[in-house]
Amino acid sequence: MEKKNRAAVLTALKTFEFQDIPMPHAGADEVVVQLKAVGVCGSDVHYYNKGRIGDFVVEFPFILGHECAGVVVEKGENVKHLEIGDQVALEPGVPCGTCEMCRTGHYNLCPDVKFLATPPYNGCLMNYIAFPAAYAFKLPENLSCTEGALLEPLAxxxxxxxxxxxxxxxxxxxxxxxxxxxxxxxxxxxxxxxxxxxxxxxxxxxxxxxxxxxxxxxxxxxxxxxxxxxxxxxxxxxxxxxxxxxxxxxxxxxxxxxxxxxxxxxxxxxxxxxxxxxxxxxxxxxxxxxIFRYKNLYPTAINAVASGSIDIKGIISRTYNFDDTPEAFRTALECATETVKNVIVFPD
Ligand SMILES: NC(=O)c1ccc[n+]([C@@H]2O[C@H](COP(=O)([O-])OP(=O)(O)OC[C@H]3O[C@@H](n4cnc5c(N)ncnc54)[C@H](O)[C@@H]3O)[C@@H](O)[C@H]2O)c1
Ligand SMILES: [Zn+2]
Ligand SMILES: [Zn+2]
CATH class of the missing domain: 3.40.50.720 (NAD(P)-binding Rossmann-like Domain)
Known part of the structure; x- marks a missing residue:
């Protein structure tokens, strides 16, 4: 069956529309990941509700979501550390790699970082995304994609x-x-x-x-x-x-x-x-x-959860299917006090 790609697109404040989007293909250093779980972050809810965080202003249409994990369905010719079918978590901030901060070991402070769902970069509330393989981390067998998505706040x-x-x-x-x-x-x-x-x-x-x-x-x-x-x-x-x-x-x-x-x-x-x-x-x-976000901590977070040192599932409030993305955001906003983390999952 031909794969179809759909995104939950924010078309105005508090308004989602599901739209067909092109199926991505993996560049030489990329993987295409079929999303399986996306966590709803405080920042996503803020963009949904207010359209901006400080100097970062949303221009509609915009796609939210940066805490994510899924399955590799395609890989570029240079990608050695991942295979088709691997479950991966995506570290959402991809730094330039060449600026002073990147070269001196502070890649989390890269001024040119492309961070999912931080304007002007779209997020990952979609079925398929192409992403630099260097920022895709293989999950061990005993980790679910839901746990993989929550590695982002855990980091x-x-x-x-x-x-x-x-x-x-x-x-x-x-x-x-x-x-x-x-x-x-x-x-x-x-x-x-x-x-x-x-x-x-x-x-x-x-x-x-x-x-x-x-x-x-x-x-x-x-x-x-x-x-x-x-x-x-x-x-x-x-x-x-x-x-x-x-x-x-x-x-x-x-x-x-x-x-x-x-x-x-x-x-x-x-x-x-x-x-x-x-x-x-x-x-x-x-x-x-x-601190500002994290650097080089996805492997630590993966090992901590896989070994049982940290049970990250304890922060999940509710789980929603992708089709119910609008509801996941509505409850995250309207029931904020009793919501720690809503997770959106993509049924097979
Ligand atoms: N440094 C980073 O890299 C980074 C990354 C993500 C989020 N953040 C920031 O971290 C903060 C927390 O994020 P969150 O998603 O948990 O937000 P949140 O709003 O869910 O949590 C903040 C909590 O602080 C509580 N609070 C308010 N006044 C307080 C007081 N006087 N004493 C104790 N608690 C009080 C609130 O009731 C709330 O429960 C936010 O400001 C967010 O912007 C920073
Ligand atoms: Zn987050
Ligand atoms: Zn940089």
Missing amino acids: IGINAALTGGVKLGDTVLISGSGCIGLVTLLAAKAYGASKVIVSDVIPLRLETARKLGAITINSKEENLQERVKELTNGRGVDVVLDCAGFSATVADAVRVVRPAGKVVVVGLGADEWTGIPAGPISNKEIQITS
Whole structure:
């Protein structure tokens, strides 16, 4: 049977249309992947709802989706590491490979990166996509494509924990119990943290964190600084991974981290931070750093899930068929509090 390619195209805010699109073919260094699972990310929902994130503005028609996995159905002549039929996860950001950031080992900071579903580049909510094989990672037999799709947010969590230097025995505070906070929780535990405290202001979100093994603090109802003091016998936490990124959470981070501890800013909840106390930053010799996406972490994420160190399925809220993409986005937006991750799957 001849293959047909169809995309879920965003034609206006909150409006999808299914459109036939050309069947792609693999260039010499590419594979064509039949998509099997696509995760709905906070950024996708933002583009769907508002049409822009900062300077990135959607021009309609636009295709969303960047957390994805599928099956290789065609490969170019130079592709050696993959075979037809392999299940692969696609790392969605393809850097230029030649700029200063790429050459100095920071390819995640490449100014010319082509990132799926970040304007002007379309995403992957379609049946078939051609993609550079170097950014297609083979999944072991025991990983599903749904798990493969969720490696993308997981790589961010792994980068957060790795950058924070989380190690065996540490106490870690994670601010924000959204998808990113939760994948960071999974990663911090996998890196050996003994105690992970997660803060949020929404009880339902904290419940998920508790189920995944965190001690939780509702920072709207409880005094976060006091609670952290109690939980650490006055010492403070070794590492703060701020996955909310509001003034209040950054201010709390520098207050509750122990002397010589680390703060990693992951979230960007506000355009500007105000009210950050200078004293604790100056007195405690803390390291404050940030992460942007990830680099070279897909293999780590794959091994962590395949070996059972991380159970990524725990963040899935609901699964939808490709035909129900509009519903997957509607619920992600309208039921945001009880949604961590909607996943769109493509039935055979
Ligand atoms: N650095 C990166 O590479 C990277 C990658 C992806 C996402 N992000 C950013 O990470 C952040 C989290 O992403 P997400 O998808 O989980 O978003 P999200 O909105 O689902 O989660 C943020 C959470 O923070 C909570 N929150 C709000 N105020 C708080 C407070 N005072 N204390 C504690 N929690 C509070 C919210 O209730 C929410 O649950 C976003 O800002 C996103 O833009 C960064
Ligand atoms: Zn994402
Ligand atoms: Zn580059």
